[in-house]
Amino acid sequence: MGAFLVPGVYRDHSIAWKGSGMALVTFKLNTYAMAKMTGYFPRLRFQPTTVSTLTGGGNSYLFPTQSISVVIAADNESCSANLAPSSWTRPNVLYRLIIEWLDAAGNFSYQDVLPWLLFVPPAGGTLDELLALPSNPYQAYIGDVPPNEWTPPIPTIPGTWWLDSDPESPTFGHLHEWE
Numbered sequence: 001m002g003a004f005l006v007p008g009v010y011r012d013h014s015i016a017w018k019g020s021g022m023a024l025v026t027f028k029l030n031t032y033a034m035a036k037m038t039g040y041f042p043r044l045r046f047q048p049t050t051v052s053t054l055t056g057g058g059n060s061y062l063f064p065t066q067s068i069s070v071v072i073a074a075d076n077e078s079c080s081a082n083l084a085p086s087s088w089t090r091p092n093v094l095y096r097l098i099i100e101w102l103d104a105a106g107n108f109s110y111q112d113v114l115p116w117l118l119f120v121p122p123a124g125g126t127l128d129e130l131l132a133l134p135s136n137p138y139q140a141y142i143g144d145v146p147p148n149e150w151t152p153p154i155p156t157i158p159g160t161w162w163l164d165s166d167p168e169s170p171t172f173g174h175l176h177e178w179e
Contacts, residue, residue: 021084021085021088021122022085023083023120023121023122023123024080024081024082025082025120025124025125026078026124026125027079027127027128028078028079029077029099036076038076041102041104042099043100044070044081044099044100045067045097046095046096047095047096047097047098048063048067048068049065049093049094049096051064052089052090052091053089054088063093067098068081068095070097083095084120085121085122086120086121087121087122088122094117095120096114097114097118099111099112099113114131116133140161140162140163141154141160142162142163142165145166146162146176147162159177161176162175164176
């Protein structure tokens with residue numbers, strides 16, 4: 001076991017091919033008004049950052065950088081993709097999410113490219129759990145213990161703020177920032 005260096009996050013490097021062994025990544029696609037994308041024509045794909053290999057089950061696999069399509073469910077909101085776990089490939093593959101916007105005729109109009117890379121563990125997860133995102137500078141956690149000690153714990157990546165609300169603590173009322 002080892003660690004993959006994503007700021008503030010420990011990642012398991014267990015290598016074990018389990019046949020189909022794909023990791024499911026899920027999320028919802030909405031407007032900033034939290035509305036469904038009705039009337040919009042997005043095409044989403046995950047772009048691997050590198051060519052990778054994987055050995056298992058008596059086979060040796062070579063994965064090119066061909067993009068993987070995201071399935072948009074009939075509700076025009078729920079999205080999912082099955083991806084090869086990052087820690088199972090050599091070198092570890094990361095993924096970038098690309099949203100291509102099409103016009104009503106299906107022609108390319110423009111694209112959004114997420115600036116953050118995605119590390120996919122064997123268990124998969126939701127998009128916001130897997131992206132190496134910077135902390136929101138306008139957000140602070142308030143509690144009697146730091147967020148990384150909560151159940152479930154909140155990852156304390158650099159820039160995370162926590163206000164100590166324990167009146168018995170010597171740092172009561174202090175605002176802490178992880179670096």
